[in-house]
Amino acid sequence: MSVPVSLGAVPRRLGAFAWQAVLPVALVLGYQVAASAARNPFFPALPDIWQAFVTSWTGPGFTRDVAPSLIDLFAGYVLGVASGLAGGIVLGRAPRVRAALNPLVSFALTLPPVALLPLFLMLLGIGPQMQIGVIAFSVFFTLLINTTEGLRSADPALGDLSAVYRIGGLRRLLVVQLPAAAPYILAAMRTCLSTAVLVMVVSEMVGASQGIGAQTLLAQQSFAYEQMWAGMLLLAVLGCLLNALFTLAERAVLRRAGLLPATSTGARP
Amino acid sequence: MATQTIARPAPARAARSARLLPVAGVTAFALLWEVAARTGVLPASVVPPLSGTAVRLGTLLTEPAFWAAAADTTLAWAAGLAASVLLAVPAGILIGTSERAYRFFRVPIEALRPVPPIVVLPLALLLIGGGLEFKVVLIAQGAAWPLLMQTLYGVRTTEPLLLETARAYRLDAPRRLVLIRLASAAPLVATGLRLAAATAFGVCLVTELVGGASGIGALLVLAQSGDDLVGVYAVTLLAGLAGLGIAALFGWVERLVGARLAGA
Amino acid sequence: MTAVSAPTGQWPLLRAETLAKTYHTPAGAHEAVRDVTFDVHAGEVVSIVGPSGAGKTTLLRILAGLLAPTSGRVLLSGVPVEGPPQGAALVFQDYSRSLLPWLSVLGNVTLPLRSARVPRAEAADRARQALASVGLEGKEKLRPRELSGGMQQRVSIARALAYQPRLLLMDEPFASVDAQTRMDLEDLVLPLREQYGMTIVTVTHDIDEAVYLSDRVVVLSPPPSTVSAVVDIPLPAPRSQTATKEDPRFGRLRHRVLDLVRRPEPAAPATTQERILNR
Numbered sequence A: 001m002s003v004p005v006s007l008g009a010v011p012r013r014l015g016a017f018a019w020q021a022v023l024p025v026a027l028v029l030g031y032q033v034a035a036s037a038a039r040n041p042f043f044p045a046l047p048d049i050w051q052a053f054v055t056s057w058t059g060p061g062f063t064r065d066v067a068p069s070l071i072d073l074f075a076g077y078v079l080g081v082a083s084g085l086a087g088g089i090v091l092g093r094a095p096r097v098r099a100a101l102n103p104l105v106s107f108a109l110t111l112p113p114v115a116l117l118p119l120f121l122m123l124l125g126i127g128p129q130m131q132i133g134v135i136a137f138s139v140f141f142t143l144l145i146n147t148t149e150g151l152r153s154a155d156p157a158l159g160d161l162s163a164v165y166r167i168g169g170l171r172r173l174l175v176v177q178l179p180a181a182a183p184y185i186l187a188a189m190r191t192c193l194s195t196a197v198l199v200m201v202v203s204e205m206v207g208a209s210q211g212i213g214a215q216t217l218l219a220q221q222s223f224a225y226e227q228m229w230a231g232m233l234l235l236a237v238l239g240c241l242l243n244a245l246f247t248l249a250e251r252a253v254l255r256r257a258g259l260l261p262a263t264s265t266g267a268r269p
Numbered sequence B: 001m002a003t004q005t006i007a008r009p010a011p012a013r014a015a016r017s018a019r020l021l022p023v024a025g026v027t028a029f030a031l032l033w034e035v036a037a038r039t040g041v042l043p044a045s046v047v048p049p050l051s052g053t054a055v056r057l058g059t060l061l062t063e064p065a066f067w068a069a070a071a072d073t074t075l076a077w078a079a080g081l082a083a084s085v086l087l088a089v090p091a092g093i094l095i096g097t098s099e100r101a102y103r104f105f106r107v108p109i110e111a112l113r114p115v116p117p118i119v120v121l122p123l124a125l126l127l128i129g130g131g132l133e134f135k136v137v138l139i140a141q142g143a144a145w146p147l148l149m150q151t152l153y154g155v156r157t158t159e160p161l162l163l164e165t166a167r168a169y170r171l172d173a174p175r176r177l178v179l180i181r182l183a184s185a186a187p188l189v190a191t192g193l194r195l196a197a198a199t200a201f202g203v204c205l206v207t208e209l210v211g212g213a214s215g216i217g218a219l220l221v222l223a224q225s226g227d228d229l230v231g232v233y234a235v236t237l238l239a240g241l242a243g244l245g246i247a248a249l250f251g252w253v254e255r256l257v258g259a260r261l262a263g264a
Numbered sequence C: 001m002t003a004v005s006a007p008t009g010q011w012p013l014l015r016a017e018t019l020a021k022t023y024h025t026p027a028g029a030h031e032a033v034r035d036v037t038f039d040v041h042a043g044e045v046v047s048i049v050g051p052s053g054a055g056k057t058t059l060l061r062i063l064a065g066l067l068a069p070t071s072g073r074v075l076l077s078g079v080p081v082e083g084p085p086q087g088a089a090l091v092f093q094d095y096s097r098s099l100l101p102w103l104s105v106l107g108n109v110t111l112p113l114r115s116a117r118v119p120r121a122e123a124a125d126r127a128r129q130a131l132a133s134v135g136l137e138g139k140e141k142l143r144p145r146e147l148s149g150g151m152q153q154r155v156s157i158a159r160a161l162a163y164q165p166r167l168l169l170m171d172e173p174f175a176s177v178d179a180q181t182r183m184d185l186e187d188l189v190l191p192l193r194e195q196y197g198m199t200i201v202t203v204t205h206d207i208d209e210a211v212y213l214s215d216r217v218v219v220l221s222p223p224p225s226t227v228s229a230v231v232d233i234p235l236p237a238p239r240s241q242t243a244t245k246e247d248p249r250f251g252r253l254r255h256r257v258l259d260l261v262r263r264p265e266p267a268a269p270a271t272t273q274e275r276i277l278n279r
């Protein structure tokens, strides 16, 4: 950014920044002070949590627990997104099929994905296939419905354009329809990412002995409170980080597609 | 396009098929399920016949244990949702009305929002055990997020012209808040409520599945550990129907609020 | 599927036959077009003028095969139109909505050509030429959003020109460009019919433009629209912004069309008579 800044604006900016930083800093420091004063084993001090974080989640802990979790998450998410997108494209072209399937899709959408864990456990047994299956299932229907909706609610002017200039088949789908539906698809992908993390954690808590969720619950049950906190911290950081990465990727895609101004300043809410 | 027909179906025919198609879809699905299970295309160890599942669902509805579980889940869900409303809506209004307050809370809100709502489960289980209190706390903190975000957004995006007009007419601050800000935020809050209700149901099931609290989720765990596949199908179907009911109820509230206050 | 082909026998290239269109909306039925009949012969330029809301866009969408008339039919060289015919291009009134924001200017113009299996290099060539002819050289790589409204409209015209249609339909194509560019575009369009054998039907509010461009002007009544009159424009070709517009006949024709557009309620018998006289 090369906007000329008046001299008075600099302290004001600094002030604004400091104002935003007060609460997070206070929360962290406040916890540390309270925890080291109270000496309650349920609330370990920050350096101890950090210590546990490093020992639990790096080195062998990473390969044993973190990596499988992330692989399951990624595999389930990609599988769900790909199949949901494909199904949504099919339904988007077949309004009658869509109408016929509507009650079933609504049912699957409102069924909390975690409710499927016992069923998937029985059908697929304990293991990554169960985790991947439930994650993919939870992602599939949201993508299905949003892709369909995005295709359906596209500007009718684009339909006229394709009809007059005889733009058809794959070209119409890839160049006209899917980009027009992109805002719906991206919004669904973002929502699904949070759901997928949640389902991953719960599925590991319910039916796994490895993975971040399993280890965190195990730590709680075996009174290893630093480790439990380290697990909570990792899950929180993972949620934030994936969301931030998604935002970056989304902006890059939208910018390349010319749907965002080439230079934008400041983050949008 | 191979065919670019411009003829559209007559409105009456379209309306009738719009009503019939969903019925046809559900019927076809049910038939397919039943036939596939009966003929062994889908082995009974994977999908038991729909008829058997339906019968089990029926007997379930006559068992007191089921109604006790349903009551536990409903109570926790309702109490957690109510707590999240009491927590998040006033907080959203307070934070959203003042730009300074908003900036003060912005960083933690943005950072914590994408955190899965069950991260604190182990800690809560540790501190308050696996009872109703535990469920309510977990549900409230999970469901509060969508409500807080929607309320914040609604209050912050109040049409500035409306606010200025109100000031020009010397409306006092409480009236400005209620008549202008809250009225124009209400549709978004109603959307937040629908999202929160769904989240609350999901988190409630998690507390029962993982935390062992009694309820529908515990029934699921029970059926699964007893290797009772038909029971798992029946309870899962029920959970889905409950989710559908919640979505319908709060979707209706959302539309009602939207219709009442549209263009406010 | 209908295609725009050379006129056969006694058929005109395009015939609108007792077209009527009633929209059915939740608010009730809305009769936009009541009874419109006219012919367009190959190589002609015909303008449709009428007050705002007269149903001009509706009519053009029917001609383009995008909208089914409630009654009546459109014949292309004698063959009824049932969908967008091959070899016809339409410049949409709502130009910004008909450009794809995720494609560059060049991408937008080449898209129909690539769909018609024109090789990439040739498509790009034709697109560049068309863009240059509407004064948009050097803008090929920009996105539509980075252009002004008038420039976007010219991209949409260039897209139609690069397509080299036999029948070019335009809905108020010059509505949001400045006066100078407008004259340039008018003079760009006229030679096209010789160059490519194009037949052009254009909708406009602008009486001067209608008279200047056209061989005939179809005047629509206020809605529900009927044809008030079809006015022949026997001005000599080639037309020129200076000579043609200074021609006293131009002034008289202009006056005549203006009167027809303004006259609030056309008496039905007079209309019919006038139509016959002007055939």
Ligand SMILES: Nc1ncnc2c1ncn2[C@@H]1O[C@H](COP(=O)(O)OP(=O)(O)OP(=O)(O)O)[C@@H](O)[C@H]1O
Binding pocket: C023, C024, C025, C030, C032, C050, C051, C052, C053, C054, C055, C056, C057, C058, C059, C093, C223
């Ligand atoms: N899709 C539609 N559904 C219902 N009514 C419509 C529709 N399209 C147009 N109309 C109505 O039909 C009438 C004619 O519309 P149309 O757009 O054809 O007029 P127009 O002559 O092109 O106007 P303008 O000069 O403003 O472009 C208007 O009253 C309009 O409201």
Ligand SMILES: [Mg+2]
Binding pocket: C056, C057, C058, C093, C171
């Ligand atoms: Mg129009």
